Amino acid sequence: MASQNARALTAKNTRGRLRQDRFAPYFFISPFFILFTIFFLLPSLFAIGISFYKWKALGVPEFFGTRNFERLLTGDPIFWQAVKNTIFYAVASLFIVAPLALLEALALNSKRLKFRTFWRAVYFAPIVTSTAAIAIVFRMLYNREFGFLNELIMALGGMPVDWLGNRGVVRFSVMGVVLWRWTGLLAIYFLAGLQSIPDELYEAAAIDGATQRQRFFHITLPSLRPVMLFVAVIVSIGSIQIFDDPQILTQGGPANASLSVVQYLYTRGISDLLYGYASAVGVFLFVVIFTLSMVQLRLFRGGER
Amino acid sequence: MVEPKSSKLLGTILLNLGVALGGIIMAWPILWMISASFKRLNEIYAFPPTIIPRNFTLANYQRLFTDWPFGRWYINSLAVAVLVTLAVLFFTSLAGYGFAKYRFRGRQPLFLIMLSSTMIPFELILIPLFILMSRLGWTNSYTSLIIPFMAPALGIFLMRQYITTLPSELMEAARIDGATEFGIYWRVMLPLMRPVLAAQAILSFLGSWNSYLWPLTVMRNRDSMTLPVGMVSMMGSITAGSEPPVGASMAAATLITIPVIIVFLFVQRYYISGLTAAGVKE
């Protein structure tokens, strides 16, 4: 509205200005569109294109029809293992990391907490750490023979756990790093949501004699719904793209038990230099993430109503 | 209020204890890392662990600079992060301003195209972008880490959200004074955008500083590696005649994370406002 007025005003004042006005915004937004086209849009189309080719980096591309996809979807157990692992990461993030983040936000928001600023700093600091650095630290803590975690368990009289070597456990170990690094971030979102709930709502409920529990379930949770949806989406999209943590902790092992889809893409594409096949994995990821984003849009529209 | 006083007190105690316990767990890896970086190998794995090293040593830090080009990696990471941040600030604020303060043909569809570009996962273009960088001869060079990432869509969105809330009257006044459109952006709007610029700066810097997958793909040359890539490569290098790089990698991890955490403590406010503005407010 305001800018319309401005334009009318300028148009009235100086005729020459109007022309500049018309081209300026295109000029302002053009860097994005130029960079986007060269470095994202065209490569995306290229990726879709080469996913139909058999192309090893140093060989000549050979048209392959849908054979890359057929193999990926029906004849590649390692890929499906990676999909399964990735779903595990996503589900665990949704149902363990996100609820813990909510709990963390509630605690850090409570007026009854002493040293609130200090504890917030402690809980939020992990967000800014480098995953590469932290994964290496966790690798030491997880060491089967001498890691701090097992020493602690043994000191308490338990049996040591092969955190990175046991196929049943390794995914949880990866989640440990994810949990450590991501709860703070999600808690920030929840905290923002909590702080935007008007105090009057609580005061009114208190006057009506609602217990703390009732207030939580009838005011806090419903008010957080949009935030929860947002968190659910970034968590699921984020965990589908997980790479750093399992790559540095275990290189996807043992026996691919912690391999993520992006790791698989990286291995096929950059280590094995199978450009066509890796691009097929990329297209698969794109379809999944695009679908999720669409669902997100739907949900948000629903949430606003 | 409704609950009896004693149960409320109990709740408060439990809350404080729980937060403290969780806080120790959160802080432990960092403390352990710092402490281990000053220890020799046999003390690193001693149990119970010593927080203050018994045999304090700086050998791990010295090794970083003699056995690996750690100083070079640090400069690489710092240079890339600073350059990419400056470029991002300029291009996103400019585009955000364009979207927020001008009415022009195609604005709505262009904005939607920009927003939907965030649905392309980076992994889809990993291979083509790698090929493109190869053909351009940009591998092992800062350009491959900077130029493609100078105008992120989410950053523009964040800027636009903020600029929309700024008053347009100042623009009009500047126009009457004969300022060019770019001049209005540069002299009038940019100074008003300080908080959002700060938030964007922190997000960009951290994103670049901590990024791993892309630098791993394009920075192969030992001297051109960034910190995370170089650090992980340390773990895989067998150096005959010296102890495994356990303490050294902890020293490296400390030098990567601690400065960032310290800065974070001071600029937390902007960081959090940036995150929440980019996310929740819409």
Added chain:
Amino acid sequence: MKKWLYVLVLVLFGSFMAQAQEEVTLSAWTHDNLYVEFFNSRLSEWEALHPDIKFTYDFQIIPNAWDRYLEALAAGETLPDLLGLEQGGFPKFMKDGIIEKYFVPLDDLVASDRSDYAEGRMSIYSYNGKLYGLESSLTASVYYYQPKIFEDNGVAVPTTWEEMLATGEELGKKGIALNVATNSGNWFQMWLDQRGGAVFDADGNFVFADEANRAMAIEVADLIQKGVKNGTFLVVLGDDHWGGVTIPTAYREGRLAGQVMPDWWSSCCLMPGVEEMAGQWKVALPPVWSGGGAKTLVWGGTGWAVSQGEHQDLAKEFIGFMYLGKESQVQKFEKINMFPWMLSAYNDPRITDLEDPFYGGQKLGEIYAQLADGVPVWYQSPFRSNWSTAVGDNLPLLFDGSMTPEAFVDEVTRITQDAIDFGF
């Protein structure tokens, strides 16, 4: 003003040209700085051969240098003149004939005395009948062990794998392992090769599933599985096997008595890991299979390959000078502890008589002299890396008992065959 500029450019250009005639930079990539150390120790000898050339050197230590080389090749980046190509990386260079298109054959370097070199150390760097890599060490394995643990428990050092399994059963109950098992395809192959089995034949055909090979693979897998179960083998996965502290600490705490490993392992991993245990170690001939096979096992090895390019002839001459001939092979042993793969080098007292203080003054050369002519010969294939990855992926399942040895071998066969059929 302009004129002066031209003059300046001309002068600079002229001096550049004058220098270019005699200045050569030789570049090399390797994952192991020992090779660089060795090259550096002989540079003055090398330069004396070429008084007309002024050399500079760019030797880089890069983890997984061979993978990085391929990526750099794909990215069109500058490539080194010399590449330390680990044998496990060689199959990738066979794909699409990369090795032929981008490297120089080295056969003429060994033309005069080929039979004096261990055939098994050349077959693995060969493609279409030509040799593309010069091996760094014999890679024959011995049993590195702590004699005190055997003495204290009153048991003998095992001479066959079956004996090792039996002794391991006994010591396993006391929490002492005799060897390490890891999830590496090359590690498994070393056992299979010793037993007499093969994965690929000389023509590169996949023969792992042939009746005789399958039976031997199952026998090997079975022994490994039993050994892990009864505590003979300590399982150490992934990177931890190399750079980690798991193995050194197990040694220090006396929970691991030894390891059957190749010659290079001593200097890369054992000695740096347990420096303070010098003198408490000994070396024995490796266990053999009572069912037959070779007298030693081979694992690893790095062959130096020469890139095609401006300096290819010099680079080829350089690596020939550094590695070939009796004197070089002996010096390589003296300086970086790599055992010669030239058989006649074992007549040299500098090898057989050297007493190694780390091994309590034992003469390691005497042991290796007995093994040098018994190195198993095996063959590469472009698909060996697929096989090897399949083995590595499935070994943890064999270790923890969730897969029978038969199922293990058949699954590896299936995955490899599938990769071959799809043309990965």
